[in-house]
Amino acid sequence: METILEAQGVSKRFGNGRGIGQISLTVNAGDIVGLFGQNGAGKTTMLKAVTGLCRPDEGTIRLFGFDLNTHFEQAMTRVGCVIEAADAYDYMTGKQNLRQAARYYPDVPASRIEEVLEMTGLAPYQNERAKHYSLGMKQRLALAAALLPEPRLVILDEPTNGLDIEGMVELRGTIARLAREEGIAFLISSHMLSHLEPIVTTVGILHRGDLIRFGRRFELVPPDVTLEDYYLEAIQSGKGEDVHERTAG
Numbered sequence: 001m002e003t004i005l006e007a008q009g010v011s012k013r014f015g016n017g018r019g020i021g022q023i024s025l026t027v028n029a030g031d032i033v034g035l036f037g038q039n040g041a042g043k044t045t046m047l048k049a050v051t052g053l054c055r056p057d058e059g060t061i062r063l064f065g066f067d068l069n070t071h072f073e074q075a076m077t078r079v080g081c082v083i084e085a086a087d088a089y090d091y092m093t094g095k096q097n098l099r100q101a102a103r104y105y106p107d108v109p110a111s112r113i114e115e116v117l118e119m120t121g122l123a124p125y126q127n128e129r130a131k132h133y134s135l136g137m138k139q140r141l142a143l144a145a146a147l148l149p150e151p152r153l154v155i156l157d158e159p160t161n162g163l164d165i166e167g168m169v170e171l172r173g174t175i176a177r178l179a180r181e182e183g184i185a186f187l188i189s190s191h192m193l194s195h196l197e198p199i200v201t202t203v204g205i206l207h208r209g210d211l212i213r214f215g216r217r218f219e220l221v222p223p224d225v226t227l228e229d230y231y232l233e234a235i236q237s238g239k240g241e242d243v244h245e246r247t248a249g
C-alpha cells in the first residue's frame with residue numbers, strides 16, 4: 001500500500017495553551033480517514049499543519065516522501081484541499097469558478113475542468129451561476145476545485161457542514177467512488193460521526209488536542225459496535241495509554 005502522508009509527533013501550541021500535541025498518523029492510497037472530535041479538539045489545526053497553512057512547533061510531516069518543511073512544493077503537488085471555506089464567486093458560473101481556480105496551478109488543461117465537473121456530478125449545472133447553487137453544490141464545486149491538480153490526497157475540513165441529507169449522501173457517494181476508482185486518499189474532519197460513518201476506512205479521534213485513537217476501522221471498531229459508541233468509549237477512557245502505545249507501535 002502506497003504511503004501518502006506520514007505525520008510524526010506533530011505539535012502546535014497557541015499562546016493560550018491550546019492546540020495539538022504529538023500527533024502521529026499515516027494515510028495510504030485509497031484510505032478515507034475520518035478525523036473526529038468535538039469543537040475545538042484540534043481538527044482544523046491538524047489539517048492546517050499537514051497542508052503547510054500553519055507551522056508546527058515540533059514534528060515532521062511527509063507527503064509522498066517529501067518533507068513539508070524542506071520540500072514544500074514537491075510535497076504539495078498532488079494534494080488538493082478545502083479548509084475553512086467552500087467559497088465560490090457567486091457571479092461566476094460553476095465552470096468559470098473552476099477556470100479561475102485552475103489559474104492557481106501551473107498547468108491544468110481545459111479538459112481537466114470538464115473531468116472534475118463530471119467526477120463531482122456538476123456537469124449539468126456548469127453554466128449556472130454559483131449564486132444559484134445549493135450549499136451541497138457549492139461543497140461539490142469546492143471538491144471539484146481541489147481535484148483540479150489530479151491530487152492523490154484530498155483534505156477536507158468539515159465538508160458536510162450545513163448539508164441536507166441528499167447533499168450529504170451525494171457528497172459521500174462522490175468521495176467513496178473517487179477513493180475506490182481512482183485510489184485517491186481522503187483526510188476529512190468532522191464533528192459529526194454519523195456524517196461520514198458509512199464511508200470511513202480509517203478512524204482518528206482527537207480529544208483536547210490529543211489523537212487518542214487512530215487506526216483502520218475494522219481493526220479498531222468491533223463489527224457490532226457503532227462508531228458513535230466507540231467514540232464515546234474512547235473519550236470516556238481519556239487519552240490514557242493509547243497515545244503512547246500507538247506512537248510506539
Ligand SMILES: Nc1ncnc2c1ncn2[C@@H]1O[C@H](COP(=O)(O)OP(=O)(O)OP(=O)(O)O)[C@@H](O)[C@H]1O
Nearest residue numbers: 014018019037038039040041042043044045046191
Ligand atoms: N490561531 C489561534 N490562536 C489561538 N488559539 C487557537 C487558534 N486556532 C485554534 N485555536 C484553539 O486551538 C484549539 C483547536 O482548534 P481547532 O480549530 O483546530 O479545533 P477544531 O477541532 O477544528 O474545532 P471546530 O470543530 O470548532 O472547527 C481550540 O481550542 C481553538 O480555540
